[in-house]
Amino acid sequence: MHHVEEMIGTSPAMCVVFDLVHKVAKTDMPVLITGETGTGKELIARAIHEQSLREQGPFVPINCGAIPETLLESELFGHEQGAFTGAVQRKKGRLEGAARGTLLLDEVGDLLSSLQVKLLRFLQEGTFERVGGQETLHVEARIIGATNVDLKAAIEKKRFREDLYYRLGVLQIHLPPLRERGEDTLLMAMRFLRYAADSNRRAIWGYTSEALQAIRTYHWPGNVRELNNRVRRAVIMAEGREITPHDLGLTRETTQEGGDPLDSLKVAQRRIEVEMIVKAISLHRGNLTRVARDLDVSRTTLYRKLREYNLQSLVPPVHHPVPSAFPIETLS
Ligand SMILES: Nc1ncnc2c1ncn2[C@@H]1O[C@H](COP(=O)(O)OP(=O)(O)OP(=O)(O)O)[C@@H](O)[C@H]1O
Ligand SMILES: [Mg+2]
Incomplete structure (x- = not known):
């Protein structure tokens, strides 16, 4: 599985991210991924792993915020028999499990300070001991940290070690919130809808204009996860063939009134074109002849735009054969 290919995004903000992923994947250095929930x-993190030389090795995620503090050290570094009550036998930690692969420390900002020290040592020397163990172990694992809190602020409050931050955060990738990804939001909304409608066997074609407007202007505090959840719920709840703002649980109060912030003309043009195309495809259920007619462009222009904005995937090639001048391969 190649996750980057599954990741939806063609906005300039996400192109920067994909480019960084590509670059850092080739190194063995730690990476810090930041971004809202x-x-x-x-x-x-998975994409980095899969594009790296460790691709064949394990990818081991551990959520530092979700595991009780008393268990985390042993979960991460393992323990020896009798290290503590209940340690009836030796157990390897996730770090050892990630040998020749990648360890993702999710919510790394939640690590206790004693574990921060242990992690720092691992990053510097590649060594550690299991809980209750004397033996110094070496493991060859790449560390990726992820956080949705501002680690700089945590350093100020003495909750996060500065030396660890500088070790872990040499290479950083910041994921922009969904509201800063322009047309990616609509693209995802369409893709998630297709998927949810297919897997629930519901004949829902698209969104009403009001719904598209709501999707575009809502501030999406829960980002992609929230979008996906709202779409999935809407697919179940919808009574018509098109999803309404009500189905999405997006009311007038939750979406912004008063138009869009100022964009460059180029960005605005792109946004409007994408929105019009998505709307028309949704309305005509992928029938490109009608889409082109409605938008008053030639099919050639429409195809060019579809490629330019990476919207080909919205058009089901099976139902709507493309003209011979545009072989399917160039569209997928
Ligand atoms: N670009 C994308 N394209 C498609 N799906 C995405 C994209 N980004 C995120 N998702 C989906 O959104 C959901 C949330 O993603 P993920 O768990 O990676 O977020 P996260 O940043 O780790 O969140 P948290 O901070 O809450 O742990 C997942 O279901 C994921 O598959
Ligand atoms: Mg996460």
């Missing part, structure tokens, strides 16, 4: 940090 639901922006795809875990997906990006």
Whole structure:
């Protein structure tokens, strides 16, 4: 599985991210991924792993915020028999499990300071001991950290070690919130809808204009995860063939009134074109002849735009054969 290919995004902000993923994947250095909740940090960590030379090795995620502090050290570094009550036998930690692969420390900002020291040592020397163990172990694992809190602020509050930050954060990838990804939001909304409609066997074609407007202007605090959840719920709830703002649980109060912030003309043009195309495809259920007619462009222009904005995937090639001048391969 190649997660980067599954990751949806053609906005300039996400192109920067994909480019960084490509670059850092080739090294063995630690990476720090930052971004609000639901922006795809875990997906990006997997993508880095899968594009790296460690691709054949394990990818081991551990959520430092979700495991009780008393268990985390042993979960991470393992323990020896009798290290503590209940340690009836030796156990390897996730770090050892990630040998020749990648260890993702999710919510790394939640690590206790004693574990921060242990992690720092591992990053510097590649060595550690199991809980209750004397033996110094070496493991060859790449560390990726992810956080949705501002580690710089945590350093100020003495909750996060500065030396660890500088070790871990040499290479950083920041995932922009969904509201800064322009047309990616609509693209995802369409893709998630297709998927949810197919897997629930519901004949839902698209969104009403009001719904598209709501999707575009809502501020998406839960980012991609929230979008996906709202679309999936809407597919179940919808009574018509098109999803309404009500189905999405997006009311007038939750979406912004008063138009869009100022964009460059180029960005605005792109946004409007994408929106019009998505709307028309949704309305005509992928029938490109009608889409082109409605938008008053030639099919050639429409195809060019579809490629330019990476919208080909919205058009089901099976139902709507493309003209011979545009072989399917160039569209997928
Ligand atoms: N670009 C994307 N394209 C498609 N799906 C995405 C994309 N980004 C995120 N997702 C999906 O959104 C959900 C949230 O992603 P993920 O778990 O990676 O976020 P996260 O940043 O780790 O969130 P949290 O901070 O809450 O742990 C997942 O279901 C993921 O598959
Ligand atoms: Mg996560």
